[in-house]
Amino acid sequence: MNKHPVILQIEAADKAIVAEDFNTLLNIYTDDAILVVAPGKNAVGKKEILKAFKDIAVYFKNGLKVEQSGMEVLVSGDTALVLANTVLSAPNLPITVRKATYVFNQSANGIWRCSIDNSYGHEVIGV
Amino acid sequence: MNKHPVILQIEAADKAIVAEDFNTLLNIYTDDAILVVAPGKNAVGKKEILKAFKDIAVYFKNGLKVEQSGMEVLVSGDTALVLANTVLSAPNLPITVRKATYVFNQSANGIWRCSIDNSYGHEVIGV
Numbered sequence: 001m002n003k004h005p006v007i008l009q010i011e012a013a014d015k016a017i018v019a020e021d022f023n024t025l026l027n028i029y030t031d032d033a034i035l036v037v038a039p040g041k042n043a044v045g046k047k048e049i050l051k052a053f054k055d056i057a058v059y060f061k062n063g064l065k066v067e068q069s070g071m072e073v074l075v076s077g078d079t080a081l082v083l084a085n086t087v088l089s090a091p092n093l094p095i096t097v098r099k100a101t102y103v104f105n106q107s108a109n110g111i112w113r114c115s116i117d118n119s120y121g122h123e124v125i126g127v
Numbered sequence: 128m129n130k131h132p133v134i135l136q137i138e139a140a141d142k143a144i145v146a147e148d149f150n151t152l153l154n155i156y157t158d159d160a161i162l163v164v165a166p167g168k169n170a171v172g173k174k175e176i177l178k179a180f181k182d183i184a185v186y187f188k189n190g191l192k193v194e195q196s197g198m199e200v201l202v203s204g205d206t207a208l209v210l211a212n213t214v215l216s217a218p219n220l221p222i223t224v225r226k227a228t229y230v231f232n233q234s235a236n237g238i239w240r241c242s243i244d245n246s247y248g249h250e251v252i253g254v
Binding site for chain 1: 207
């Protein structure tokens with residue numbers, strides 16, 4: 001079965017994070033996307049998201065690895081919810097699995113982009 | 128702080144489920160909404176969702192209780208992701224907490240409706 005375009009976008013984003021290819025990475029987000037940087041702390045819009053990813057790269061000593069060990073995509077019209085087991089590691093981060101939740105929206109020209117990036121899943125509740 | 132309209136919709140949906148008020152309940156969903164009935168089993172569109180809720184009501188001996196013990200809403204434009212601790216019980220179901228994920232979309236006239244209802248959260252992965 002062919003992979004859903006949303007899966008391909010997530011795989012491209014993971015590669016771009018590892019490569020610190022921020023141009024490619026930012027193009028996978030919608031203009032008004034929200035990224036949960038930490039529970040209770042969000043980056044909103046491409047400018048804040050770019051800054052967040054640059055800070056994250058430095059924080060993890062330019063050695064952040066990210067991949068998905070399982071994903072499920074639920075689609076309704078031009079909206080998709082992704083449940084993912086996101087595996088992170090870095091020189092200063094032991095292998096960590098997060099129960100991540102991502103929302104993608106399909107643009108008029110058919111491209112799926114991430115509008116809500118919450119790798120912390122339910123950890124954001126009540127923070 | 129005023130509750131986000133999405134929170135009010137979820138509270139209304141919970142009351143409608145308990146009251147088996149399916150007209151009110153269905154009006155909270157978009158026309159092409161997807162409801163995870165069980166991991167790997169989805170109801171798509173209002174007709175299938177109505178049938179699923181009727182079956183669920185009977186399955187739980189017309190005694191299903193549902194409420195949220197914690198919610199967080201992340202909004203990007205007309206799309207919202209809700210992380211919720213959903214508490215269920217019934218005459219034949221001990222108190223059960225699910226790490227639920229809901230996606231809402233705002234219509235042109237400002238109403239937020241549920242497009243993706245996945246009370247099972249990450250349990251849907253790999254099923």
